[in-house]
Amino acid sequence: MNPEYPLPELTENTTPSDYAFNLRGLLFHTLREVEAHLPVHFATVGAYESAGGTTPPLGYLGCLARLLVKDEAEELGLSPHEIAKYKVLLLDQLRDL
Numbered sequence: 001m002n003p004e005y006p007l008p009e010l011t012e013n014t015t016p017s018d019y020a021f022n023l024r025g026l027l028f029h030t031l032r033e034v035e036a037h038l039p040v041h042f043a044t045v046g047a048y049e050s051a052g053g054t055t056p057p058l059g060y061l062g063c064l065a066r067l068l069v070k071d072e073a074e075e076l077g078l079s080p081h082e083i084a085k086y087k088v089l090l091l092d093q094l095r096d097l
Contacts, residue, residue: 006068006072009022010096014097016055021049024049024064026068027064031045031046037067069086069087069090
């Protein structure tokens with residue numbers, strides 16, 4: 001985990017489903033909360049997060065990443081430069097996934 005910004009755990013063994021679960025967990029505690037905020041059914045989110053399930057689309061992961069940056073920027077009072085740095089860290093993770 002990055003000491004400056006909350007990031008989902010990413011190791012060499014992290015699957016896209018694991019990453020989706022970890023990223024979603026930084027924002028929402030339940031699948032129903034995701035459904036209340038995004039146009040995606042909770043069962044679909046469950047499939048994204050299941051081992052051997054549906055691979056989460058990049059758009060879903062990107063949407064969660066965008067929400068995370070927005071929430072943390074407000075909570076931590078990040079400057080535009082810090083927000084850009086945070087976005088790059090998340091994009092690097094997505095690329096490495």
